[in-house]
Amino acid sequence: MFKLFIIEDDKQLVSLLKEHLHKFGYDTKSVENFETVRAQFEHYEPHLVLLDVNLPKFDGYYWCRQIRSISTCPILFISAREGKMDQVMALENGADDYITKPFDYEIVTAKINSQLRRAYGSYASLQNERTTSVEGLTLDVERLRLALHEQEIDLSHTEAKILDELMKKAEKVVSRDRLLEKIWDDQAFVDDNTLNVYVTRVRKKLAALNILDALQTIRGQGYRLVPNWGQKP
């Protein structure tokens, strides 16, 4: 299990981060006493460090240099300062990447995963593979594969994102706005009509696994995935 060391002075933010990272199977430890960060680091021996810039006593740059003098583990800065100069400064002090506040959970996990993979080889991603599973239906978001019993099919990137959201909230209504938000990325964005097209495609993919009528349209609200495939033999 990968150990992540969180150096951040906002307790609420720390607890939210911890909760989220635990879901992904990471072990986390946060700093309570900001005077002995280095000693705590040495004691915990983490695989990756999340480091805030504004800290009591010494700033993040200081601790980054301190950690760098004893370890080469990946260090991710979390800071409210989005300026290029600030980022350059972080990188010059030995950081590996930079996350600006406020951030999405996805960004944090994606950056952590990619740093771990780079530092500890590709087996890192195997350990923390992202799969979602409902009543035997398993979605692998990273490999874009959907499996039920022995059957397995390929999905497109967007289809996987839609299914991921629906499966996470199985039996609950997921609004159209939320789906649009999830599938919007830097490369492509989807307008209202295109979402309909994607939903139709997802229904077809589900049908290929003999799942019918599971993805329901709730007029004026959104979509709902009802796990009706469990009862079938």
Added chain:
Amino acid sequence: MKLFFREQLALIFFYILQLVVITVIYWLDGYHHLKISLYAAFLSGCLLVGYLFFRYITNRSFYQRLEEPLTSMEDFTSIVQKSPLAEGLQQLLKSQFRHYKTDLHNYKYKLEGHIQFINQWVHQMKTPLSVIHLMVQDEDDPRFHAIGDELDRLKKGLDMVLYTARLDTFERDFYVETLDLQTVVRSVTSSQKRLFIRKKVFPLIQMDGDLSVVSDEKWLSFVITQVMTNAIRYTVEENRKIYFKGFTRGINTVLEIRDEGVGIPLSDLPRVFDPYFTGENGRNFQESTGMGLHLVKQICQKLGHRLEIESIINQGTTVRIVF
């Protein structure tokens, strides 16, 4: 020279008067030698001219300085001439200058402190913002959507404060590099995806090939965000588009941002870049501070980009950034 004569005019009159009075007294007393009198007057006149000449030479630079306006605050300290009047003035000016400088220094110091405070404060506020952001992120409920929207507004407001405060120290705070226009536009549009989705307005990006511009990413993104959020806000009908078009015009690269919104009245158009100007649309749509476009203009000036704006009422507005 002129000032010197004006200054000495009273003395010359007084001298002539004295000369006449003394000559008349001697004349009335019975002394009737005209030649000798004139000779005495001439000698005395020569003495006066000699005195005036001496005065002028010793105080020449002093008078010159009084006649010429100063170009900057530091100018006057350079000339020093040894004459009591000049030295006295020099002392006075020097002490006054010192006072002004201390005062000015204090204000500068205060202003810098203030800017630093704002900087610090905005960055500190981003932590609670991140906490709320994370808390509502995985919730799909209209109430949380509303909180998320308000959060976006807060974030925009904070950014506005930050960028306004930073504008004064712009020179220390920018990093020019070659940027891919398409990448910048895409990252800006996706950072505001919630706003797009909520308003049911969608961006359409068209680039004529690979366009790159030389600019500062952070400031340019701020400019595009401002123009874009205006475009979204003033688009009232659903399922409209915001068109981002990149092309080259002559030697310049141009980014055109066009909306199909309410447009800006012709009478308001020349003033949209003025600070605190909200115009008719601002009154109708609220939450307009009148600062957005003003900041955009200022930043573009500093970055060396030109701005063009056109608008037709009820058909939309086009803003062009010329790099």
